[in-house]
Each structure stands twice: as C-alpha cells, then as structure tokens.
Amino acid sequence: MERKKGGRPSKGDRRLVSYKLPTALLAAVREHAARRGMTVTDLIGELLAAEVGIPYQTQEGLPLGKAS
Structure with a gap:
C-alpha cells in the first residue's frame, strides 16, 4: 500500500524567507493585501517581482473541500 503524505499539497518550488519590518509597515502591508483579496506573501x-523584473506566479488557494 502506498502511504499518503500529510499536510497540504505543494505550491511549487518555494523557499521560506524570514524578515523583520517596522510594526506600522507590516500592519499597512497586511491591510493592503486584505483589500486586494490576496495573501501578504503574494x-x-x-x-518584489515588479522591482527586479521577474514574473511572479501567485499561489493557488486550496479548494474549500480540501481545507482543514
């Protein structure tokens, strides 16, 4: 029998990046992302992609039936 992996499906080749921002800036970024209906990551x-001239592919949301 093949064992199923736990957790959510992969969203592609991505790396975790950790950063620190001033509290007010982070709050503004979160609000801006929410207004646009997107994640802060996206x-x-x-x-950043626009700044350096590289296309960015947004992460796809998980279907509601598959979300925990």
Missing part, C-alpha cells in the same frame, strides 16, 4: 512577491 503581495510582497508581486511587488
């Missing part, structure tokens, strides 16, 4: 990814 907002930051889009902004």
